[in-house]
Amino acid sequence: MYLTKEEEKILDGEYGEILRRCMNLLVSLGDIYGAERLIPITSSQISGVSYKTIKDVGLEFLEDFAKENVKVKVHSTLNPAGMDLDKWKELGIKEEFAEKQLRIIDAFKKMGVEISCTCTPYLIGNLPKFGEHISWAESSAVSFANSVLGAKTNREGGPSALASAILGKTPYYGYHLDENRKAEVMIKLDEELLNLLKSLKFGESFYGALGYLIGKMVKNGVPYFENLYKLNPSNDNLKSLGASMAASGGVALYHAKELTAECKVKEVVDDKIEKISIGIEEIKESYEKLNTTNDKPDLICIGCPHCSLMEIKEIAEFIKKHDIKLDCDFWICTSLHTKAILDRMGHTRIIEKAGGRVVKDTCMVVAPIEEIGYKKVATNSGKAGVYLPSFCKSEVIYGDIKDILKN
């Protein structure tokens, strides 16, 4: 890989051991994937934050970095942690976990990373422009940035996103190159399914179920949705679809006619593309696979990826209208930023009166919910449906949140 004189110096350790390690990681990745050089990035989303996922090894690695006084060079935001950073005791998080989690957060803060603790950074001010090169971890955020926004990122892991944030660069390969961003499979919802969806006003869980199915089919390919726009999905629906495809498969980029950024201005489909038709049966099967139990939940949890303000407002209004009283715990996961507005608007109070809570900075996957004692989780997220059984050893009840709340 070609390196500038300055980059060579960093790799030789002239600017210290931490920068050398960061450069070494990026150069190794670049060599493996055939990058010709490094390119500048404008932002980074760093994952690997929860003590549950990174453990003591990760904590020590981050503290090593922080004590050498290295700082990030570009706007860098942080993925969810393993707990609400303020109200962790109320969630049932143990002291020892909290102490280590706060040390992780402190290390990131010292490096100049914004302690946003959300997987929807694009909703809180880390909003890359069309065509911009970025280095993001967190597979759902990667999918949203690449697809809905038309920014360019590979599916980074925590360490490579951090190294890129510190150096302000990323190796030029994969989804940074236009030739790798073409669609590979065309997905068409058949007429019968479209009609059913329109008539029944299928709720938000359809997008997670569809994503679950497509992710399994295309693995890490690039799908193109030919007629999804007919359902008029919201950005929240697209966020859910992308998250689910990234979880059941490895989809980091998708196109959807009329909906996503790149296919509006560029030809992304060629004539020879493989075509797949999706019908009612396949979607039903998806729901069946995501549902692992018929039992009642001990936790209802939504916000994977983190909920937007509008999603939560709608739920608060629904709770109020139907005078819902919950007989199990209910977490709505979101960012600190979104919660601040919810508090101010009175939505949090409505949710709390019904027995739920707005949980910020964390989520049902990266919080140690299995240690808290939850075993059966109801959710509307296809991504959570994939991860809950493995990350949290929990059973899953999958469906629309309004149905879950009414049952």
Ligand SMILES: C[C@@](O)(CCOP(=O)(O)O)CC(=O)O
């Ligand atoms: C499952 C996931 O959403 C969260 C856990 O990741 P981490 O602990 O932030 O690396 C990561 C991902 O999908 O990229």
Ligand code: SF4
């Ligand atoms: S809410 Fe979902 S998308 Fe966000 S960090 Fe947790 S697992 Fe990942």
